Amino acid sequence: MSEFDDLMKIQNQIRQGLLREQKENITLTIMSIISELTSGPNGIVQLESIIIEASNRGIGEEEVMKNINQLKRDRVIYETSPGFLKKT
Numbered sequence: 001m002s003e004f005d006d007l008m009k010i011q012n013q014i015r016q017g018l019l020r021e022q023k024e025n026i027t028l029t030i031m032s033i034i035s036e037l038t039s040g041p042n043g044i045v046q047l048e049s050i051i052i053e054a055s056n057r058g059i060g061e062e063e064v065m066k067n068i069n070q071l072k073r074d075r076v077i078y079e080t081s082p083g084f085l086k087k088t
Contacts, residue, residue: 026059027067029059030050030071033050033054034050034077035087042086043086044080045086046085047083047085050064050068051065068085075088076088
């Protein structure tokens with residue numbers, strides 16, 4: 001391998017690490033939003049409220065939904081009824 005190839009490999013590793021960190025930060029932000037918006041003794045939050053607050057923080061709806069779906073698959077949250085979420 002040439003020195004250029006080595007540098008490109010290192011650059012790719014750094015980029016992948018940054019992308020992974022950015023994804024983790026978005027997930028943490030969404031979990032924080034859920035905690036902030038959780039109301040009442042049942043601890044339920046409306047999905048639309050999460051989307052609006054995330055948008056105010058610069059996270060698009062598509063990214064929010066991707067993260068919400070992953071959190072549901074990971075059983076961190078669940079849908080109590082259509083459009084309403086609760087942490088497990």
